[in-house]
Amino acid sequence: MIQLQNLSKVYSNDAGQFWALKDVNLSIHKGEFVAVIGKSGSGKSTLLHLLAGIDSPTNGSITVGGKKISSFPQNLITKWRCRETGIVFQSFFLLQTLTLLENVMLPMEFSRFLTRRKRKERALSLLKDVDLLHKANHFPDSVSGGEQQRCAIARALANDAPLILADEPTGNLDSENAEHIFSLFKNLAAQGKTIVMVTHDTDFSQRVDRSLLVKDGQISDIYFTNEKVGQI
Template sequence: MAVTSALPQVPHMGESIRMRKIVKKFKTVAGDVTVLKGVDAEFHPGEFVGVVGKSGSGKSTLVNMLTGIDKPTSGEVQIGDTLVHKLSESDRSRWRGLNLGIVFQFYQLLPVLSLLENTMLPMDIAGKIPPTERESRALDLLRQVGLEHDVHKLPAAVSGGQQQAAAIARALANDPPFIIADEPTGNLDSRTAESIFGIFEGLAAQGKTILVVTHDPQLAQRTSRTLLLCDGEVIHPAVAAALPWLSHPQMLRATHHSRPIHLDAGQSLAKTGETLEGVFVIVSGTLEQTHADSGEPLRLGANRILGHNAFLMGRPARAEVAAVEPSEVLLLDGAVYQDLAAHSSLRAELAKTGEDWL
């Protein structure tokens, strides 16, 4: 039956995913449970983003918002010019088939179809690829993931890693600009997981937007950046990078009690003798601090922390700090920082750096 409803065109490779103030509540017998709490996030072409967090942090729910499998209670999910959550269920399903490649943890291959037939199936459903080109395209995709000698085998006849590779080929069937994978390596050995991540890296290099939910921190380090979730909220990436010794709830607390400061080139952040309100986390740009006694300059870039010595020792700053270029820092509230330092290995770990003269 022909689809009569008008759908947005397939996005160009240069379009992005934007999530704005996403809230998701589920009704339970005990009352409403809020799983996502005002999430803001963006994902851009050519990015390979790891979505990371403990079990129950909201990772899979966030993915369901992006794929249109579920709708937010409030907020917007926009991919290209399309507000995905505003589409009807049937339109959303067809839009998803044209624009998204989805890779599941448990492969979801149809057991009675060969790997070749499984890869062709999305093309048959969406109708985007001409019928005469579907088999050759499926064969080429299976070759790209190393399955050229297994195309006529049923899923049960190949290994778990080969099934996941076939699932990736299937996700690429309609040449979607966005690939979203939910724990795609959760059931694979480390060597096969490395291979699967290598495929994702290659796809990102082609300009596709790749989002991978993973619980494996080592694999997450291979992504171009990570979106770290805790209790349904996003931890500021600079906080996570600068203070990796904190637990996720502690990182989220630090995020809540930080405020951004934008600096122009040459603008001062701190001066000798000043009493600091807290500590600074560099988000972007380059800052230079000059010690009052030696006059020796030291430059620090993103994801570094400034001011912990002065603040924890209760003394004024002993260095001048200014932006070398337009920069952004976070000011983390001093009382919160002191409490975090008292209840973690933060003080000892930061003392090892020896680079903060403030």
């Protein structure tokens, strides 16, 4: 599903150059649920942004679903991202002038996925999955941060994309809701979705198929299910 080859990302500022990622080679299979762990500033979000086509690599290539997205022009990468990925941002990015229902419907409208009636039905079903059906017509500023996060997760699932990228999706949730969302992701992976989740939650990182440790621009591969630790 995902193939990274000699992937590097360098940021430059007045202090010089900073290697967020350096010569990363990585394969992630279809239907795999992968956690990305590491210290703050280690490059976890950079990896997610590169996979989503939000940022472009300095060197190397990114292939997702057989498509070399690192060579896509900007207009094509935007269309690809809208239809082929579902993204959960750490800061929600809900539109404050739209209701929760309208926020979830928005990706479907952008990509012209389903008819308008079917879009509403799907959005309501997704809000039910994250226990927000009763607040479908509320605006983001009238619900809690945890509820906004759950709405953002429902929005990420709207287009039924094969790849879900989530940046700390349970970080603003209490333990009960976090467990509910984690179980939802596990079920999606069982159905064939590929999920890459940045997390600081040690418990969740040990319950996925694989965890990737980002450190000093490199990625180590840790298998918790068979208690084996090894390099990619």
